[in-house]
Amino acid sequence: MNAASRFRDAPGMAPRSIRMSLDGETLLARPGETVAAALLAQSGDATRRTPVSGAGRTAFCMMGVCFDCLVTIDGRPNVQACMTPARDGMVIRRQIGARRLGDQP
Amino acid sequence: MSPDLVIIGAGPAGMTAARIAAEGGLRVVLLDEQDRAGGQIYRNLGAAAGRDWLGPDYARGADLLRGLNHPGITHQPRATVWRVDAARGVIWSRDGESHVTAAPHVLIATGAQERPVPFPGWTLPGVMPAGAAQILMKQSGMVAQDAILAGAGPLLYLVAAQMIAAGSPPKALVETGTDLRHALAKLPRALPAAMTLAKGLGLIRRIRGIPRHHGARDFRAVALAGGRIGFGFTTRKGPQELDCGLLLTHLGVIPQTHLTRSMGLTHDYDVAQQAWRPRLDAWGGSSRRGVRVAGDGGGIGGADAARAQGALAALAILHDAGRLDLDERDRRARPLRRALARALSLRPFLDAAYPVPKAFLAPPDDTIICRCEEVTAGAVREAAACGAHGLRLMRTALRTGMGPCQGRMCEPTVTGLIAQTTGCAPSALGPGRIRTPVKPVTLAEIAALGRQPEETA
Ligand SMILES: Cc1cc2nc3c(=O)[nH]c(=O)nc-3n(C[C@H](O)[C@H](O)[C@H](O)COP(=O)(O)OP(=O)(O)OC[C@H]3O[C@@H](n4cnc5c(N)ncnc54)[C@H](O)[C@@H]3O)c2cc1C
Ligand code: FES
Numbered sequence: 001m002n003a004a005s006r007f008r009d010a011p012g013m014a015p016r017s018i019r020m021s022l023d024g025e026t027l028l029a030r031p032g033e034t035v036a037a038a039l040l041a042q043s044g045d046a047t048r049r050t051p052v053s054g055a056g057r058t059a060f061c062m063m064g065v066c067f068d069c070l071v072t073i074d075g076r077p078n079v080q081a082c083m084t085p086a087r088d089g090m091v092i093r094r095q096i097g098a099r100r101l102g103d104q105p
Numbered sequence: 106m107s108p109d110l111v112i113i114g115a116g117p118a119g120m121t122a123a124r125i126a127a128e129g130g131l132r133v134v135l136l137d138e139q140d141r142a143g144g145q146i147y148r149n150l151g152a153a154a155g156r157d158w159l160g161p162d163y164a165r166g167a168d169l170l171r172g173l174n175h176p177g178i179t180h181q182p183r184a185t186v187w188r189v190d191a192a193r194g195v196i197w198s199r200d201g202e203s204h205v206t207a208a209p210h211v212l213i214a215t216g217a218q219e220r221p222v223p224f225p226g227w228t229l230p231g232v233m234p235a236g237a238a239q240i241l242m243k244q245s246g247m248v249a250q251d252a253i254l255a256g257a258g259p260l261l262y263l264v265a266a267q268m269i270a271a272g273s274p275p276k277a278l279v280e281t282g283t284d285l286r287h288a289l290a291k292l293p294r295a296l297p298a299a300m301t302l303a304k305g306l307g308l309i310r311r312i313r314g315i316p317r318h319h320g321a322r323d324f325r326a327v328a329l330a331g332g333r334i335g336f337g338f339t340t341r342k343g344p345q346e347l348d349c350g351l352l353l354t355h356l357g358v359i360p361q362t363h364l365t366r367s368m369g370l371t372h373d374y375d376v377a378q379q380a381w382r383p384r385l386d387a388w389g390g391s392s393r394r395g396v397r398v399a400g401d402g403g404g405i406g407g408a409d410a411a412r413a414q415g416a417l418a419a420l421a422i423l424h425d426a427g428r429l430d431l432d433e434r435d436r437r438a439r440p441l442r443r444a445l446a447r448a449l450s451l452r453p454f455l456d457a458a459y460p461v462p463k464a465f466l467a468p469p470d471d472t473i474i475c476r477c478e479e480v481t482a483g484a485v486r487e488a489a490a491c492g493a494h495g496l497r498l499m500r501t502a503l504r505t506g507m508g509p510c511q512g513r514m515c516e517p518t519v520t521g522l523i524a525q526t527t528g529c530a531p532s533a534l535g536p537g538r539i540r541t542p543v544k545p546v547t548l549a550e551i552a553a554l555g556r557q558p559e560e561t562a
Binding site: 002003004006007008009010011012013030032033034037040041044045046050052053055056057058059060061062063064065066067068070076078083085 | 138145149152158219237244245247250271273332350477479509514545
């Protein structure tokens with residue numbers, strides 16, 4: 001799948017100056033933004049596959065209750081992207097494949 | 106120095122309480138898992154300068170943020186509370202490390218979450234709650250494009266108006282339909298809240314020009330080429346098919362009760378709001394001494410009610426702490442009670458105007474109702490028919506509520522499905538037991554906590 005972002009920036013927003021990496025590619029974010037927002041700004045695709053059926057999911061509730069936004073950040077798996085402020089140099093990995101909560105890096 | 110009061114949640118309820126308690130001489134620690142204070146309604150307000158398109162209601166939270174500038178208040182951002190321990194205190198996690206903050210008084214002000222809106226296809230990337238899209242507007246200045254709004258309730262209109270003001274109007278508004286006659290019968294009781302109501306009407310005026318569909322049911326979403334979403338539903342005019350880049354759904358909000366339930370506090374089922382809420386006295390006092398609850402986490406009342414409840418709880422805590430005599434407490438409470446009554450007078454109207462359609466409490470068999478474990482409504486019905494007549498039995502049979510969200514996304518639906526299959530009332534099925542940690546932390550983190558000396562934040 002190669003879906004374009006489902007969002008656009010409102011007029012007058014500052015540029016995305018924070019540089020992170022997503023599976024080796026550059027991911028940009030605006031200061032104050034969460035990792036989940038940066039992911040949704042870049043693409044409309046899944047950022048995770050479910051351990052049960054392998055279905056694609058991406059951030060859903062944006063407020064920390066659904067856990068569909070789980071990614072690996074700087075080696076730590078199952079981090080809620082919607083609750084994590086973006087920071088320069090973060091290394092983010094999509095969680096494709098069976099990774100259950102409680103798995104250690 | 107250990108604090109006198111720990112407040113969990115920096116929304117209007119928690120922020121109001123923090124200021125009043127600190128002004129009364131208490132040392133307050135304010136914990137919130139967000140990066141900034143504000144709660145849901147005023148999320149990120151302190152850093153959203155220039156976003157006038159979010160509207161005047163959003164800007165109204167500025168005084169609460171200023172109120173946190175008090176030497177008696179320590180605000181701990183990104184602090185996710187995962188347990189309130191009767192012996193040790195409030196346990197919270199940040200960046201994979203847990204901390205304990207103990208105090209004689211605890212105020213829980215954790216607010217609401219959006220009610221899950223399950224239908225076939227709601228798990229696809231491209232389907233989201235409307236409140237989530239609003240969070241992106243407030244926190245990132247990102248606006249949904251090519252989006253359809255579907256469901257019911259005031260927040261749906263607010264998000265539509267904010268999208269219009271931000272220059273990205275929704276392409277359609279699909280409403281599950283208002284039982285207006287039923288709602289109008291409640292209207293006289295809502296008159297003191299005429300301001301809020303007028304605002305609602307103002308919102309509806311602002312969304313004029315957006316194509317609207319009424320009485321929509323049988324929602325269904327499918328993935329189309331390029332990640333687009335096909336949205337099917339049925340109205341009186343027959344089956345409808347629309348397509349969009351993003352489908353935003355909403356059917357109101359429900360109290361977040363995982364923390365209060367995990368503590369074993371007494372809860373009651375609110376039939377009008379179709380949700381559980383902790384049993385509270387007129388000062389937010391719960392069934393456990395020293396633990397109070399304020400705001401939407403104690404039952405949905407909205408931001409103005411949350412402010413008043415936060416203030417009332419703070420006055421009661423000041424009195425308990427020997428800082429405020431009874432007369433003074435009651436004198437200061439009087440205008441707050443009037444404000445609370447005014448704010449709550451609208452609820453019967455809203456609850457009647459925007460009932461949750463039964464089909465979302467008990468959706469069609471092919472709907473995934475547990476997003477974590479991917480359990481379908483059909484599987485729940487089958488298990489219920491075979492004797493899984495309660496949330497716990499269902500959990501054992503199908504793992505509903507065992508995933509990372511701990512039932513936040515499925516419990517209302519599992520309840521609705523069991524009630525439908527067995528004919529018993531939802532109130533007889535709960536409240537489901539919640540175990541700590543109420544937000545997942547690794548075993549390593551819990552173990553490390555046990556080795557730490559007691560600390561105070
Ligand atoms: C997504 C969403 C958007 C909303 N938008 C609006 C709006 O625009 N206008 C409007 O009038 N109403 C809105 N509401 C309704 C809202 O519930 C009330 O208006 C108001 O915010 C309630 O105030 P409160 O203080 O009770 O809780 P909230 O404002 O919800 O604040 C609760 C706080 O507690 C924190 N919290 C929760 N659990 C934990 C935990 N375990 N550990 C640490 N912190 C925790 C949360 O991060 C949050 O900041 C929205 C609700 C939701 C769910
Ligand atoms: S998007 Fe729901 S928890 Fe992050």
